[in-house]
Amino acid sequence: MKGAMRCLVCCLFFVAALFGGPALAETQRSHAITMHGEPKYPAGFKHFDYVRPDAPKGGSLSLHVVGGFDNFQPWLPKGQAAAGSQGLVFDTLTVRSKDEPFTEYGLLAESMEWPEDRSWVTFTLREQARFADGHPVRAEDVVWSFKQLRDKGAPFYAYYYGDVEKVEALSERKVKFSFKAGDNRELVMIVGQLPVMPKHYWDDKPFDDANLVPPPGSGPYKVDSFKAGKRVVYQRRDDYWAKDLPVNRGHHNFGRIIYEYYLDQTVALEAFKRGDYDWRSENNSKYWATAYTGEAFRDGEIITEEVTHQNPAGMQGFIFNTRRPLFQDPVLREAMTYAFDFEWSNKNLFYGQYKRTRSYFQNSELAATGLPDEKELALLKPLREDLPPRVFTEAYQPPVSDGSGRPRDNLRQAQALLKDAGYQVKDGKLHTPDGEPVSFEFLLYQPAFERIVLPYARNLKTLGIDADVVRVDQSQYVQRVRNFNFDMMVGGWGQSPSPGNEQRGYWGSAAAERDSSQNYAGVSNPAIDELVSKVIAANTREQLVTRTRALDRALQWGFYVVPNWYLDYHRFAYQSRLAHPPLPPYVGFDGATELWWDKSAQ
Known part of the structure; x- marks a missing residue:
């Protein structure tokens, strides 16, 4: 009888293997997740092809914003957050490459694991990941960040994460997202875009209070100084934990990034021509055709450039x-x-x-x-x-x-x-x-x-x-x-x-x-x-x-x-001391903060 039972178990084991039963569901573990096909960059790659890996570090970049700001909490559905307060300050589990349609590579996460049906994904965090205040980034921060954004963040997050059924910390450095039934291949990649915030910082304060106290992030910059509604200055962190990761080589080259605020575009354009800030992306055809003239342009102090791209225009x-x-x-x-x-x-x-x-x-x-x-x-x-x-x-x-x-x-x-x-x-x-x-x-x-x-x-x-x-x-x-x-x-x-x-x-x-x-x-x-x-x-x-x-x-x-x-091209104008590598096909309007550098820092 025991022999017959053992035989039956073996048969069931074989059937499960043959038909992909849950007992033997195959999982994939990788440094990257792609929407379709295979990632362009293998494990152990040195840097993305489109960067200058030895770009000089230092100098400054000043940009403009029209309007004002009243908080440093960009995920909240109220007030106006300071420019740069998310992308410069907070890291995400993964980061997207700019020369593939949709592939995410590990940033906070050193590896990802998921089954063939993509019904869940597990991220293993890097041991060295740290917030600016020295606290390690752990799975409980990921769980907490997800729940706050879903429940108290802008409505966008609730829709974006709508098919996430459960998120749980499996260990200090491992977090698992489980998804609702149905085909949603993108979810394993979407949750990787989650900005991870320090749970310990909000232990004694409300998450949904939009204020002008910058929370500590895990990203390459921190708020150095600001004047409410007028100016905000970010300083590159010398102790940034991820500065030498392959996904970051050639990125975040400026020592300081400054956002200057103006009341309207006309005033902002004149300020640019005076040299009050360094870089702008022009979306006004009249300005592009008629306003980028004068001595600074003739002498080459300010450069204008049109760069084609393959981004959907929407x-x-x-x-x-x-x-x-x-x-x-x-x-x-x-x-x-x-x-x-x-x-x-x-x-x-x-x-x-x-x-x-x-x-x-x-x-x-x-x-x-x-x-x-x-x-x-x-x-x-x-x-x-x-x-x-x-x-x-x-x-x-x-x-x-x-x-x-x-x-x-x-x-x-x-x-x-x-x-x-x-x-x-x-x-x-x-x-x-x-x-x-x-x-x-x-x-x-x-x-x-x-x-x-x-x-x-x-x-x-x-x-x-x-x-x-x-x-x-x-x-x-x-x-x-x-x-x-x-x-x-x-x-x-x-x-x-x-x-x-x-x-x-x-x-x-x-x-x-x-x-x-x-x-x-x-x-x-x-x-x-x-x-x-x-x-x-x-x-x-x-x-x-x-x-x-x-x-x-x-x-x-x-x-x-x-x-x-x-338009199927970008229109840039910038001070001649700035430079950029050949821009990849899916480059966006990142305000030059990611790939550009200051030649005067060499």
């Missing part, structure tokens, strides 16, 4: 707040897209520098083009009831004008749409089918956008639509956007080469109902919720591309925005 647009009854009609939203004359704006306001945005994943292979292919249709057809019919029959394209500034043909098409939907013009004013006048407020805080929005409002006036352009200060603007207290605004959503869980915060129905979320448009559609889930569950790059394109189509035909424009 979507910037005039965003409808569909929580407003007026904008719940997609016909009105579509009609209003015809009033924006991009071709005229690009020629007369942007100096021909921009391209028209048509996708929420513009400038990438993720953008939907043409009609949906068979693989996309397999995703879209079961959701047909909740999708606009044109998702299946037409390729989306924003209206194109004659560039005259008075797009009469486009406005006639808008009038026809509105008339067919029951809208009427009475005494020069457009009224809804229910007899309500079509009027709304366009919220701004950037003065530069008035020259763009006012011509748009003038064309809307031709349709009988009253758009009152209102500009407020930045603090009021931020508060109103957080509370969705606007009708229409300029805004957007950045995208990565590997979209995933953040899409829930952008388009999810739950996010539409929660203040401070990034679902500015109030998108709430079960079909879009399902497509977002499909994107998150993609197991291969091919699946991710197909599913993201299907999501893109649903968003395009929802008319949640009037699409604006994009």
Whole structure:
């Protein structure tokens, strides 16, 4: 009988092995996690290819910020945190490379372990990891940081970590994240991006108190001095525990990083030309075309440079707040897209520098083009009831004008749409089918956008639509956007080469109902919720591309925005004493804090 039982156990053991049973679930242990495929850099690599590993250390970098700040707690959904108060001060479990679509390498974590189905991940912390006050970084800090961000942080964190079922410290240096059932390959990487904070520091103080006392971090810099709302200075830590790690070689080269605060961009630009700060990324086409002139530019003291990149451009647009009854009609939203004359704006306001945005994943292979292919249709057809019919029959394209500034043909098409939907013009004013006048407020805080929005409002006036352009200060603007207290605004959503869980915060129905979320448009559609889930569950790059394109189509035909424009290159201006290596394809607007250096420090 014992022999028979032993034989049965052996058979069960074999079956479990053959069919991947839980008793024998294979796990992988590595220095890096990639979304799809294998990491570019093997264990024991010396440094990333795109850095200058022997870049001189020292000198300074001064940057500008428009607005103000009132705290050093960037994870809280209130107040305005000081620039640099997270990325410069707090390390994360892993760090992302800039020459791969999505691969994370260990920073606080020396290694990661996960099963094939990615239902959990375990991080083993480096023994030498330390906070600036000397306390070691331990698993309990990771657990505590996660719970505080999820429960008391900005709503973004709750959505981002929504599928984490449990986090637990297995030992002093080992922490495990377990995930809810379902396919979510990205979660093992998302939790690696967690900023880890010192639990002991908050033992006797509330975590959600936004104040001007800088907490100790584990990152390369610490706050050296500040003047509230005006200036903050960070000093590179000579005792930074991770300065010699491969992921950090060639990074964090400046001895001091200074953020100067200005009331508006015009004042900030003039200050830059005077030499009051060192580096800026320009997002105003008029400034780029006309303002970067003078002796400092002729003599080479200030350098201007355009650097191409492969980052998805995302979507910037005039965003409808569909929580407003007026904008719940997609016909009105579509009609209003015809009033924006991009071709005229690009020629007369942007100096021909921009391209028209048509996708929420513009400038990438993720953008939907043409009609949906068979693989996309397999995703879209079961959701047909909740999708606009044109998702299946037409390729989306924003209206194109004659560039005259008075797009009469486009406005006639808008009038026809509105008339067919029951809208009427009475005494020069457009009224809804229910007899309500079509009027709304366009919220701004950037003065530069008035020259763009006012011509748009003038064309809307031709349709009988009253758009009152209102500009407020930045603090009021931020508060109103957080509370969705606007009708229409300029805004957007950045995208990565590997979209995933953040899409829930952008388009999810739950996010539409929660203040401070990034679902500015109030998108709430079960079909879009399902497509977002499909994107998150993609197991291969091919699946991710197909599913993201299907999501893109649903968003395009929802008319949640009037699409604006994009660039496929960065525009930098900087003092000639600064230098950078050849920038990698996925480099972002990091303000030069990561890869650049000060030549005068040599």
